[in-house]
Amino acid sequence: MTSSFLRDGCAALALIAATPALAQAPSNADLADLVRAQAAEIAALKARLDKLEGQNAAMAAAQSAPTPASAPQMAQQQAASPPLTVSPFAPQIVPPGPADIDVAQARAIAANEVGLKTEWGAGLPVFRSADGVFTYKPRGRILVDVSSTMGSKYSGRNTTTTGMRALRLGLEGGVGPHFFYQFETDFSENEVDIVTAFMGWRNKIGSKVDYDVRVGHLFNDRAFEGSTGSDSTPFLERGTVSTAIIPQRGFYGIGIMGRMFGPNWHASVAVTGDRVDGQQATNDSRTVSARAHWNPIKTDTSLLHVGAWGFDEALSSAATTLTRSTVIGGRFNGAVRVSTGELLGGRSTTGYGVELGGYTGGLWVMGEAGQRIARLDAGRPDFKSKAWSLSTGLFLTGELPPYNPRLGSFGQPNVLDPVLDGGTGAIELTARYENLDYTDLVLGGEGWAATVGVNWYLNSFTRFQLNGIQWHSDNRAGAYTGSDDGQTISARVGVTF
Structure with a gap:
């Protein structure tokens, strides 16, 4: 798309440069035709430019939207994201430790873990292994x-x-x-x-x-x-x-x-x-x-x-x-x-x-x-x-x-x-x-x-x-x-x- 745009621009410039050589003494009608031709070229170039900008915007939006990723890409995204916060059993109490959570919360923690995680909770850290299988917390x-x-x-x-x-x-x-x-x-x-x-x-x-x-x-x-x-x-x-x-x-x-x-x-x-x-x-x-x-x-x-x-x-x-x-x-x-x-x-x-x-x-x-x-x-x-x-x-x-x-x-x-x-x-x-x-x-x-x-x-x-x-x-x-x-x-x- 970009090369086509450059080719068309060069053609328009060549046409403008060659105009004096094509007609040493152009008539008013010739000049009017030339202006109309140049205007048409400029309009075509502008349409192409608008179309190109629209396609670039669509590509940027597609890149920012969530898409299926390969395993390495998913790992990079998860490593850059904040750690999973396990919902407590009630909002007014401190979230439970590894020995008191239910099985659904334990599965959610394991599914989110990539790389060794250390999270500071109520006073002491919670350590989790790279695969989310092992969890440990001092008391x-x-x-x-x-x-x-x-x-x-x-x-x-x-x-x-x-x-x-x-x-x-x-x-x-x-x-x-x-x-x-x-x-x-x-x-x-x-x-x-x-x-x-x-x-x-x-x-x-x-x-x-x-x-x-x-x-x-x-x-x-x-x-x-x-x-x-x-x-x-x-x-x-x-x-x-x-x-x-x-x-x-x-x-x-x-x-x-x-x-x-x-x-x-x-x-x-x-x-x-x-x-x-x-x-x-x-x-x-x-x-x-x-x-x-x-x-x-x-x-x-x-x-x-x-x-x-x-x-x-x-x-x-x-x-x-x-x-x-x-x-x-x-x-x-x-x-x-x-x-x-x-x-x-x-x-x-x-x-x-x-x-x-x-x-x-x-x-x-x-x-x-x-x-x-x-x-x-x-x-x-x-x-x-x-x-x-x-x-x-x-x-x-x-x-x-x-x-x-x-x-x-x-x-x-x-x-x-x-x-x-x-x-x-x-x-x-x-x-x-x-x-x-x-x-x-x-x-x-x-x-x-x-x-x-x-x-x-x-x-x-x-x-x-x-x-x-x-x-x-x-x-x-x-x-x-x-x-x-x-x-x-x-x-x-x-x-x-």
Whole structure:
């Protein structure tokens, strides 16, 4: 096209140059014919030029439009594009890590990976292999507390203490879309303690339901606050339902857990033995547990939560002591507790509870209640522990409560205006009333606590918390018996990776 244009231009110039030689004395008619011929040539040249410019524009548009590409071209385009951002389970929480995403998200990540990828998320990087098959993320948790108690009639309860609520290091990752793993060790009591340690398999059942199966040292799926990690609870310590209505082995046990997830519900079933220990001379206790939650109302700004859970444990011959001493005024004052008194000869226990709550905008409310039945030997009657709590919170800075609809628990909040970006962070006001009753035993005590607090989230993984607790205990055994009241002020700085 360009060569034709040049050829035509040269012909026109030659015609103009030759005109004087063709006619030494042209007539007016000849001149008029010549002008008309030159005008025609110029018009033809202009039409060709317009056509050429139109074709060039079309070619540029075609090049900018997406077209099928070869494998090397696709690789170059993907390498130049930003990494895939996995959609979180809810916009108000931090996206889950490699061990918590579902199989669809794992497949999406693998399909997008070309070249080694390192992405910085909530505090620590996520590493992905060149083919997207292998995923790895370090994990960490530092929770530092200080607590001061006053007002008790017993001077031994009026203490000021410090402690590490959690000091964890670990990792999580996956191989392909199905296999995943997680491991964490806690050093908070100046001892090495294995906490979460499992491997698992995930897949889908139809288009709307998926599942996973985990094997290893597993965290309980029990109660709302009991299923929420210690770094995500809105208060410095979980409520009495989670701390008292619990299997004898505690929050962890070695075994297998299956979980199923739908669009607005989840259900889990687990069979576990004792937690990690070095005791293999006797049988483990056996615990069967289950939990389910349902969100019958679920919109962009509001949600209703309904949940239920239960467990049944057959106690080992080495775990027949059921004596309990449960904190009521904060974790780091070991003297402020509600006690059962000495309780020996346990055979088995059964616990169950219900959850009801939800949120609208930045306001959330959650009520929990539970009961534990301990069966004793030698013909003695069963012992019943009862607990309940009512909690609420309000985000003043526009965030939605960090509710995870996949698990029916709280997670890390997605802060809208982080302090590290020059913003104000997220500010949450909280309040809770909780009650615990061990009086079904002759020597059993009872107590309650009312807590008000404020949480300041600098970003999605750093927070400051302050709790003021008015507590009451009435123990019938131990060093601090009778009715007693006091106040505890606790504070925390926490970082979660």
